[in-house]
Amino acid sequence: MAAKPVLYSYFRSSCSWRVRIALALKGIDYETKPVHLLQDGGEQNTDNYRELNPQCEVPTLEIDGQTMTQSMSxxxxxxxTRGPPFLLPQGDPIKKQKVRAISQAIACGIQPIQNLRVLQYVGGEKKAEWGHYWIERGFKGLEQLLQGTAGRYCIGDEITMADVVLVPQVYNANRFKVDMSAFPTISRINAALLEVEAFKVASPSEQPDCPPELR
Incomplete structure (x- = not known):
């Protein structure tokens, strides 16, 4: 019998959250091993974790006898390797390209600029201003893209990888007090996704390392 997958995760990490959603959508049972990104200088920076993930980031997923990093990959x-629902459309290269484009607009163009490592470098009172600015700027373009692709979800009426990436980023937008009324398409899609069970169980408040005051 294959070993249960192990996900090294931080409850509020966008990248960890994406993988949790995907695992839930696929119905894959797994064990969570929390990695506190702030405690004692960050558990991701310890020698033990560095052996697991040399980039000192989350998530790391142990599955099928392999140790995997980078949420999108x-x-x-x-x-x-797993069955449906497929998060990248099958047999439709154009639709698949649109899914990847929306996903990467967030995962490559917005989230990295306001992740923990960058905010720690920016430092002090500028962190909130920095995060707000870059998310708002990124959402202006994303809103226009989604107006051309969205149905109930990001790409039509089926959940795709783009939706998996969107929800954690909207959470971050709210953390940085971005006025979401300026982005009605993003807000509508996010609200619909938050009603889906897989997105509920993957949310930060449902994770074992979520502080009680944030549940």
């Missing part, structure tokens, strides 16, 4: 691996 993990999601694509799960799509290629």
């Amino acid at each position: 993990i999601i694509e691996y799960l799509d290629e």
Whole structure:
């Protein structure tokens, strides 16, 4: 019998959250091993964790006898090795390109600029201003993109990788007090996704390392 997958995760990490959603959508049972990104200088920076993930980031997923890093590549691996629902459309290269474009607009163009490592470098009182500015700027373009692709969800009426990436980023937008009324398409899609069970169980408040005051 194959070992249960192990996900090294931080409850509020966008990248960890994406993988949790994908695992839930695929119905994959797994064990969570929390990695506190702030405690004692960050558990991701310890020698033990560095051996697991030399980039000292979360998530890390142990599955199928392999140790995997980088959330987007993990999601694509799960799509290629597990059954439906498929998060990348099958047999439709144009639709698949649109899913990847929306996903990367967030995962490559917005989230990295306001992740923990960057905010720690920016430092002090500028962190909130920095995060707010870059998310708002990124959402202006994303809103226009989604107006051309969205149905109930980001790409039509089926959940795709783009939706998996969107929800954690909207959470961050709210943390940085971005006025979401300026982004009605993003807000509508996010609200619909938050009603889906897989998104509920993957949310930060449902994770074992979520502080009681944030549940």
